[in-house]
Amino acid sequence: MGKLLIVGSLAFDAIESPFGKTDKILGGAATFIGLAASKFDVDAAIVSVVGDDFPQKYFDLLTSRNIDLSGVEVVKGGKTFFWSGKYHNDMNTRDTLITELNTLADFNPIVPENYKDAAVVMLGNLHPSVQLSVINQMKKRPKLIILDTMNFWMDNTLDELLAVIKEIDVITINDEEARQLTGEYSLVKAAEKIHTMGPKYVVIKKGEHGALLFHDQHIFFAPALPLEEVFDPTGAGDTFAGGFAGYLAATENISFENMKNAVIHGSNLASFSVEKFGTERMQALDKTEVDSRLHQFKALTQFNIELQ
Amino acid sequence: MGKLLIVGSLAFDAIESPFGKTDKILGGAATFIGLAASKFDVDAAIVSVVGDDFPQKYFDLLTSRNIDLSGVEVVKGGKTFFWSGKYHNDMNTRDTLITELNTLADFNPIVPENYKDAAVVMLGNLHPSVQLSVINQMKKRPKLIILDTMNFWMDNTLDELLAVIKEIDVITINDEEARQLTGEYSLVKAAEKIHTMGPKYVVIKKGEHGALLFHDQHIFFAPALPLEEVFDPTGAGDTFAGGFAGYLAATENISFENMKNAVIHGSNLASFSVEKFGTERMQALDKTEVDSRLHQFKALTQFNIELQ
Numbered sequence: 001m002g003k004l005l006i007v008g009s010l011a012f013d014a015i016e017s018p019f020g021k022t023d024k025i026l027g028g029a030a031t032f033i034g035l036a037a038s039k040f041d042v043d044a045a046i047v048s049v050v051g052d053d054f055p056q057k058y059f060d061l062l063t064s065r066n067i068d069l070s071g072v073e074v075v076k077g078g079k080t081f082f083w084s085g086k087y088h089n090d091m092n093t094r095d096t097l098i099t100e101l102n103t104l105a106d107f108n109p110i111v112p113e114n115y116k117d118a119a120v121v122m123l124g125n126l127h128p129s130v131q132l133s134v135i136n137q138m139k140k141r142p143k144l145i146i147l148d149t150m151n152f153w154m155d156n157t158l159d160e161l162l163a164v165i166k167e168i169d170v171i172t173i174n175d176e177e178a179r180q181l182t183g184e185y186s187l188v189k190a191a192e193k194i195h196t197m198g199p200k201y202v203v204i205k206k207g208e209h210g211a212l213l214f215h216d217q218h219i220f221f222a223p224a225l226p227l228e229e230v231f232d233p234t235g236a237g238d239t240f241a242g243g244f245a246g247y248l249a250a251t252e253n254i255s256f257e258n259m260k261n262a263v264i265h266g267s268n269l270a271s272f273s274v275e276k277f278g279t280e281r282m283q284a285l286d287k288t289e290v291d292s293r294l295h296q297f298k299a300l301t302q303f304n305i306e307l308q
Numbered sequence: 309m310g311k312l313l314i315v316g317s318l319a320f321d322a323i324e325s326p327f328g329k330t331d332k333i334l335g336g337a338a339t340f341i342g343l344a345a346s347k348f349d350v351d352a353a354i355v356s357v358v359g360d361d362f363p364q365k366y367f368d369l370l371t372s373r374n375i376d377l378s379g380v381e382v383v384k385g386g387k388t389f390f391w392s393g394k395y396h397n398d399m400n401t402r403d404t405l406i407t408e409l410n411t412l413a414d415f416n417p418i419v420p421e422n423y424k425d426a427a428v429v430m431l432g433n434l435h436p437s438v439q440l441s442v443i444n445q446m447k448k449r450p451k452l453i454i455l456d457t458m459n460f461w462m463d464n465t466l467d468e469l470l471a472v473i474k475e476i477d478v479i480t481i482n483d484e485e486a487r488q489l490t491g492e493y494s495l496v497k498a499a500e501k502i503h504t505m506g507p508k509y510v511v512i513k514k515g516e517h518g519a520l521l522f523h524d525q526h527i528f529f530a531p532a533l534p535l536e537e538v539f540d541p542t543g544a545g546d547t548f549a550g551g552f553a554g555y556l557a558a559t560e561n562i563s564f565e566n567m568k569n570a571v572i573h574g575s576n577l578a579s580f581s582v583e584k585f586g587t588e589r590m591q592a593l594d595k596t597e598v599d600s601r602l603h604q605f606k607a608l609t610q611f612n613i614e615l616q
Contacts, residue, residue: 090493185398188536209517212534221531221608226520228496260611294615300529301609303568307602 004044004249005115005142006033007134008124008238009081009104010054010072015277016086016097019231025278026058027083029124029148032235035282036242036269037122038065039290040250045115047071047134049107051078061283071112078103091230092207111137120249122241123147123168128160135167144254146170147199148241151177166198169254172241174205187212188219201259203244205237213263215256222263225271225296232277236270239282243269268293312352312557313423313450314341315442316432316546317412318362318380322392323585325399327539333586334366335391337432337456340543343590344550344577345430346373347598348558353423355379355442357415359386369591379420386411399538400515419445428557430549431455431476436468443475452562454478455507456549459485474506477562480549482513495520496527509567511552513545521571523564530571533579533604540585544578547590551577576601 013027030046037044045068052074062069084098109130116139123131125148135145145168153161154177165171171194179185182193191202191214202214208230210223243266248254251261271293275281321335338354345352353376360382370377392406417438424447431439433456443453453476461469462485473479479502487493490501499510499522510522516538518531551574556562559569579601583589 186536186538188534206517209514210531219534219604219608220611221534223518223529223531226496226527226529228494230494257612261613264611264613291615294613296527298613298615300527301611303528303572303609304565305569305572305602305606307599307606 001041001043002120002249002252003115003118004037004042004245005047005111005118005121005134006030006037006044006124006242006245007047007109007122007131008033008126010046010048010050010058011081011083013234013278014082014084014098015232015234017091017232018087018089020277022277024082026061027234027278028081029126029238031062031279032238032273032282033122033124033242033245034062034067035065035279036239036266036273037246037249038067039243039269039285039287040246040265042246042249044068044246044249045071045112045118047109047111049073049075049103049109050080051075051103054080068112068115071110071115073110075103085234087233091233094233109134109137119143119252120245121145122245123164124238124241125150128153128157128164132160132164132167135164143252144169144248146172146241146245148172148237149177150174151180154180162197165194168199170201170203171199172203172205172237172244174207174237178202178204188214203263205240207233207236211240211263211267213259215259218256220260220263222267222297223300224267225293225300227271227275230274233274234278236274239273240266240270242266264294264297268297309349309351310428310557310560311423311426312345312350312553313355313419313426313429313442314338314345314352314432314550314553315355315417315430315439316341316434317389318354318356318358318366319389319391321542321586322390322406323540323542324394324405325540326395326397328585330585332390334369335542335586336389337434337546339370339587340546340581340590341430341432341550341553342370342375343373343587344547344574344581345554345557346375347551347577347593347595348554348573350554350557352376352554352557353379353420353426355417355419357381357383357411357417358388359383359411362388376420376423379418379423381418383411393542395541399541402541417442417445427451427560428553429453430553431472432546432549433458436461436465436472440468440472440475443472451560452477452556454480454549454553456480456545457485459488462488470505473502476507478509478511479507480511480513480545480552482515482545486510486512496522511571513548515541515544519548519571519575521567523567526564528568528571530575530605531608532575533601533608535579535582538582541582542586544582547581548574548578550574572602572605576605
């Protein structure tokens with residue numbers, strides 16, 4: 001059972017989609033990452049910040065999944081990060097309606113003493129300086145540092161982003177962001193350029209079109225499970241990252257072969273996440289369902305051509 | 309060695325892409341299908357029509373691949389079908405600049421006597437009445453009838469198209485066309501609807517995002533091989549179909565398990581086709597290259613998660 005340190009937002013989300021809309025519900029990168037990672041045998045902790053408007057029941061939910069929250073700062077009189085977005089009919093594009101950073105604006109992450117030796121660190125999408133600060137607090141170099149980011153930081157804090165990218169092992173990024181970061185349209189070429197920036201492993205997320213894992217000249221691909229209905233894509237990327245990081249922390253094996261399995265586990269969990277609003281599906285998910293869908297992933301991808 | 313009957317266009321193509329432009333070169337659905345299918349141990353024949361402007365060297369090329377051309381009508385004084393298109397920078401979208409049907413406008417397909425018992429029939433993209441006429445000329449029901457089509461026929465000859473779709477076993481269609489044909493955005497739902505129209509097998513082609521094979525509740529997915537450069541996507545779908553049909557005809561095994569392999573072989577050949585203009589890459593392709601890339605497909609997709 002490896003230690004997994006997760007840094008990211010705990011948030012309120014309000015979501016509109018062709019299927020309906022929600023009030024403020026539980027969201028945030030660290031939430032989705034934590035819920036996904038907790039499907040594996042890990043000792044996970046979240047470092048984050050919220051206001052005192054963050055309800056006790058959300059803390060209770062995460063604690064009930066054995067996630068250590070001693071690294072979550074509660075700012076007295078502060079308000080929790082709030083995001084609101086609206087999905088278009090194709091469910092692949094969305095408009096951000098509201099972003100209130102609130103307490104996240106001055107977030108100064110403090111890694112709890114007993115997680116400063118975590119084997120795996122998952123840096124959720126946040127200001128790159130916050131991500132770097134977490135790395136610098138580790139007592140020894142983690143076996144694996146995984147970073148998720150987005151185009152906003154490329155637009156606004158590129159130098160800081162490049163500085164943290166230099167320090168990490170795995171970057172997870174979507175296809176458009178990979179193109180923006182490198183100026184390369186071909187994802188193969190984009191991954192090659194990102195390798196030269198630091199990360200030995202590059203995961204390019206293509207949403208409903210699956211995810212690619214690049215390492216030197218090796219490429220592995222996991223499709224997204226074809227679904228009857230995609231209800232709410234919010235948190236799918238974080239759920240993927242949480243499953244990926246959680247599986248690697250639990251198995252304590254960061255070989256490329258095992259990372260392939262991690263990509264499948266991440267894709268598998270993400271396929272559930274999108275079936276209901278917010279974290280609803282992930283909260284109710286049991287092991288039988290997870291295993292059954294792994295069988296579907298095998299049937300979906302495995303074939304039997306004999307080769308010399 | 310099974311018999312494979314191919315119906316489709318032999319054509320001149322003129323292509324513009326960000327990588328350059330061509331004069332009139334060899335194109336047409338039957339050409340790409342035939343070249344791909346001839347990589348397998350099949351007894352293939354093409355039924356098509358050309359004008360007497362179609363050069364002998366193109367006939368020689370196809371004949372050298374053991375493709376029977378006795379079903380190709382040469383119209384004296386007629387001109388061969390001509391298509392010209394221009395690809396945008398993303399290589400996924402294109403504008404058609406010129407379509408001259410020429411001899412294809414009055415195409416009356418005649419199936420050669422000794423191919424009226426072909427085990428596999430591959431109906432390339434053509435007027436659905438032409439496709440239906442070929443089916444009706446068969447002496448006995450082929451083991452497998454595969455049909456490729458496009459949005460043009462949905463827009464203009466939907467009733468005829470639905471009539472031929474009812475008679476076939478496998479339809480290959482792209483994602484947008486599947487949505488247009490069914491009114492369903494979800495490809496899972498679209499495939500379910502198409503099953504009710506007749507075909508027991510539905511292949512949905514997603515270009516650079518791979519291809520899905522649906523059969524009842526079963527789904528199989530083959531990614532497109534990630535490439536450094538996509539040079540010219542013309543004929544990729546036909547090459548896929550030709551590899552799919554050729555492999556099934558050669559193995560004479562139309563089980564779902566074997567159809568998975570056929571999808572991989574089709575994807576594998578299509579990955580070569582796009583690397584050069586027109587048929588150039590397919591003409592030069594040897595078995596060692598094909599096998600080596602099959603190894604890449606295995607590495608790309610196969611993983612090793614133990615399940616109960």
